[in-house]
Amino acid sequence: MHGLDRVLVVTAVEAERAAVLRGLGLDDGVESGAGRAAAGPLPVTVVAGGVGPAGAAAATARALTRAECAGRPFGAVLSAGIGGGFDGRAGVADLVLGDLSVAADLGAQDGDDFIDLDRLGFGPARHPADPLLLDRLRAALPAAVVGPVVTVSTATGSAARTGELRRRVPDAAAEGMEGFGVAAAARAAGMPFAELRAISNPVGPRDRAAWRIPQALDTLRAAFAALARPAGQPAGRAPVTRSWPASSR
Numbered sequence: 001m002h003g004l005d006r007v008l009v010v011t012a013v014e015a016e017r018a019a020v021l022r023g024l025g026l027d028d029g030v031e032s033g034a035g036r037a038a039a040g041p042l043p044v045t046v047v048a049g050g051v052g053p054a055g056a057a058a059a060t061a062r063a064l065t066r067a068e069c070a071g072r073p074f075g076a077v078l079s080a081g082i083g084g085g086f087d088g089r090a091g092v093a094d095l096v097l098g099d100l101s102v103a104a105d106l107g108a109q110d111g112d113d114f115i116d117l118d119r120l121g122f123g124p125a126r127h128p129a130d131p132l133l134l135d136r137l138r139a140a141l142p143a144a145v146v147g148p149v150v151t152v153s154t155a156t157g158s159a160a161r162t163g164e165l166r167r168r169v170p171d172a173a174a175e176g177m178e179g180f181g182v183a184a185a186a187r188a189a190g191m192p193f194a195e196l197r198a199i200s201n202p203v204g205p206r207d208r209a210a211w212r213i214p215q216a217l218d219t220l221r222a223a224f225a226a227l228a229r230p231a232g233q234p235a236g237r238a239p240v241t242r243s244w245p246a247s248s249r
């Protein structure tokens with residue numbers, strides 16, 4: 001069925017990439033030149049493209065183009081990593097499945113008013129997740145919080161900024177720095193896209209001591225383990241080795 005024969009997963013950093021690979025039960029892979037890529041028994045490639053939307057978009061576009069030139073195009077793209085959670089929507093170690101990836105600080109400031117790409121006429125500022133891909137991810141990850149994920153170039157570190165983002169995207173569940181970039185590259189290539197964020201910290205005043213990166217990485221690992229498991233199979237059994245997400249077949 002459309003989109004899920006070969007999946008490109010784009011993380012920001014190596015620790016996230018390693019967590020995804022652990023979840024999928026894949027061995028570490030080979031140098032790809034655009035971050036490190038892994039291809040194993042599952043039709044999945046995992047690339048660490050760097051922090052921020054520009055690096056993420058560049059790494060995604062490169063991986064998609066290389067695959068297309070090799071005659072093995074991807075069928076779907078996932079942006080995956082740790083992220084901040086908005087109070088009341090997602091807490092530390094929760095998993096957020098983005099139904100919308102929003103460029104929340106890309107635009108123009110006019111006094112107190114933020115004008116996003118859509119209002120400037122340079123849109124889109126929001127990339128919705130592919131509905132079929134989202135359905136499959138929801139089915140495999142029933143505990144995930146589903147909602148918009150905002151992409152920012154500067155991680156939020158104050159109550160005032162948190163309030164601004166809430167006004168821009170009232171139902172935002174999570175904040176990250178790559179999703180919109182990955183989404184833009186996927187959309188340019190006509191690929192189904194979705195975003196997953198494992199929550200490492202609350203969005204709010206900067207409190208580095210409150211970040212729980214190991215827990216978030218374990219949430220990320222568990223999410224990809226669930227995606228690799230056939231529908232109905234409980235955790236703890238051997239991962240499937242033929243298709244991914246397993247629930248799609």
Ligand SMILES: O=C(O)c1cccc(C(=O)CC[C@H]2O[C@@H](n3cnc4c(=O)[nH]cnc43)[C@H](O)[C@@H]2O)c1
Binds near residue numbers: 012082208
């Ligand atoms: O503030 C620091 O000292 C600091 C140290 C290490 C890393 C950071 C980051 O901002 C990591 C950004 C990285 O992680 C994702 N992420 C995680 N939490 C958030 C967040 O609350 N807001 C935005 N991005 C977040 C992000 O996608 C990057 O890949 C800071």
